[in-house]
Amino acid sequence: MDRPIKKGSGAQVGRWLWETFGRCKPRATLERACRAFGVLLRSEPLPDALSGMLLCESECQPRIVTNAAELDERQTFTALHELIHFVRNDGDQLFDGGEESLSDPIFEREAFAGAREIALPLEKAIAYRDGCKAAGTSIFYTIPP
Ligand SMILES: [Zn+2]
Numbered sequence: 001m002d003r004p005i006k007k008g009s010g011a012q013v014g015r016w017l018w019e020t021f022g023r024c025k026p027r028a029t030l031e032r033a034c035r036a037f038g039v040l041l042r043s044e045p046l047p048d049a050l051s052g053m054l055l056c057e058s059e060c061q062p063r064i065v066t067n068a069a070e071l072d073e074r075q076t077f078t079a080l081h082e083l084i085h086f087v088r089n090d091g092d093q094l095f096d097g098g099e100e101s102l103s104d105p106i107f108e109r110e111a112f113a114g115a116r117e118i119a120l121p122l123e124k125a126i127a128y129r130d131g132c133k134a135a136g137t138s139i140f141y142t143i144p145p
Pocket of ligand 1: 106107111
């Protein structure tokens with residue numbers, strides 16, 4: 001399937017995914033979009049510090065892996081974040097997560113914004129942002145619970 005708005009901002013991509021595959025629950029949006037794009041979705045044991053990753057090697061089918069130890073809602077958010085990277089084509093060879101993680105803060109911010117459009121209600125997003133500010137942490141490098 002084409003990725004018609006890959007040049008768009010993360011939020012635009014999120015809204016497009018919601019309009020195209022959504023109007024239900026974030027998990028259903030995620031699963032429909034992954035099927036349409038041919039992206040495998042897996043929940044597997046991962047190291048504690050790793051919520052998920054996008055593996056996009058040229059010969060293999062792209063896949064999103066989320067940490068099976070985390071709550072379902074958080075795994076959905078993580079997977080949506082990775083899907084936004086995929087749709088935006090954030091780098092040719094993506095490996096998001098772990099030591100080789102994408103380090104471009106703009107990519108991270110855009111992926112967060114896109115996932116938030118689908119999965120995080122506005123009040124919750126604001127509370128989360130305020131919590132990050134109070135704790136002195138960056139909203140762009142963490143994923144909400
Ligand atoms: Zn990311």
